[in-house]
Amino acid sequence: MTQKVAIITGAGRGIGKAIAEHLAAENYFVAVADIDGVTAKYVSERLNAIFPQVSRHYVLDVAEREAVFNLVDNVVADFGRLDVFINNAGIAYINNLVDSDPDKVERLFDVNLKGTFWGIQAAAKQFIKQGDGGRIVNAASLAAVEGSALQGAYSASKFAIRGLGQSAAKELAQYGITVNAYDPGIVLTPLRDYIDQRTAQIKNTTPTDQRKSVIDEIALGRPAKLDEIADLVSFLVSNKAKYITGQSILIDGGMRFH
Numbered sequence: 001m002t003q004k005v006a007i008i009t010g011a012g013r014g015i016g017k018a019i020a021e022h023l024a025a026e027n028y029f030v031a032v033a034d035i036d037g038v039t040a041k042y043v044s045e046r047l048n049a050i051f052p053q054v055s056r057h058y059v060l061d062v063a064e065r066e067a068v069f070n071l072v073d074n075v076v077a078d079f080g081r082l083d084v085f086i087n088n089a090g091i092a093y094i095n096n097l098v099d100s101d102p103d104k105v106e107r108l109f110d111v112n113l114k115g116t117f118w119g120i121q122a123a124a125k126q127f128i129k130q131g132d133g134g135r136i137v138n139a140a141s142l143a144a145v146e147g148s149a150l151q152g153a154y155s156a157s158k159f160a161i162r163g164l165g166q167s168a169a170k171e172l173a174q175y176g177i178t179v180n181a182y183d184p185g186i187v188l189t190p191l192r193d194y195i196d197q198r199t200a201q202i203k204n205t206t207p208t209d210q211r212k213s214v215i216d217e218i219a220l221g222r223p224a225k226l227d228e229i230a231d232l233v234s235f236l237v238s239n240k241a242k243y244i245t246g247q248s249i250l251i252d253g254g255m256r257f258h
């Protein structure tokens with residue numbers, strides 16, 4: 001069987017890096033795509049040190065439609081085809097609604113929502129051209145299920161990603177393409193550090209107390225491990241998940257139920 005090819009955006013660190021590591025270990029060719037060329041190169045080189053020639057890195061801003069289309073073209077030129085596209089890149093912006101900086105709000109929607117839209121569009125075009133299906137997985141969030149104070153723009157972008165994913169799932173099913181999402185609760189990454197620090201600053205508490213109050217809400221009593229999120233994504237792109245589409249799967253240790 002030919003080796004499958006996966007693109008993971010935001011794979012220079014955090015959840016995206018863990019997904020890249022899992023898919024490389026599962027014998028995929030892995031395109032490590034990130035706005036940060038230094039971390040993307042590092043992740044890709046580390047993968048190649050373990051699994052020779054399994055990976056390349058690509059530098060792009062997912063908010064730029066042309067860059068996302070170029071990414072797909074370059075990966076297909078390098079590896080011959082595309083099987084999986086993970087729209088993982090995302091940013092957060094924590095602030096009161098009334099004080100929110102319009103440039104930061106615009107940027108958040110450009111990266112989280114439009115970036116995901118361009119990713120689905122570019123991947124779907126390639127999958128349709130190849131004619132043998134494909135898998136798209138988007139990073140949503142617990143914030144896609146329930147809004148939180150100070151997270152208005154972030155939560156709105158993640159709710160929108162669920163609606164976009166459901167629409168894409170219905171439209172692309174005819175081509176054998178599935179579209180799903182993962183909804184993490186709390187995962188300790190630089191993004192989470194920023195959320196806790198900014199929230200603490202605005203609420204006039206400490207980042208440690210802020211983090212503790214969030215972790216206290218988790219039924220399983222601890223944040224998710226990176227591998228646990230990557231395991232879910234591995235499943236969603238696997239043959240075992242071929243009958244699952246349009247779903248957004250909460251992976252939050254029991255913070256919320258829906």
Ligand code: NAD
Pocket residue numbers: 009010011012013014015016033034035036039060061062063088089090091111115139140141142183184185186187188189190191192
């Ligand atoms: P992170 O900040 O640790 O890593 C994000 C990566 O995306 C970085 O390498 C960054 O350089 C890259 N990136 C940012 N903007 C980009 C852009 N415009 N173009 C290309 N790459 C870009 O974040 P993380 O915690 O690993 O989160 C990954 C995804 O999971 C995000 O979509 C996030 O919203 C979602 N998520 C995270 C958590 C959590 O608790 N960490 C919870 C729910 C959802």
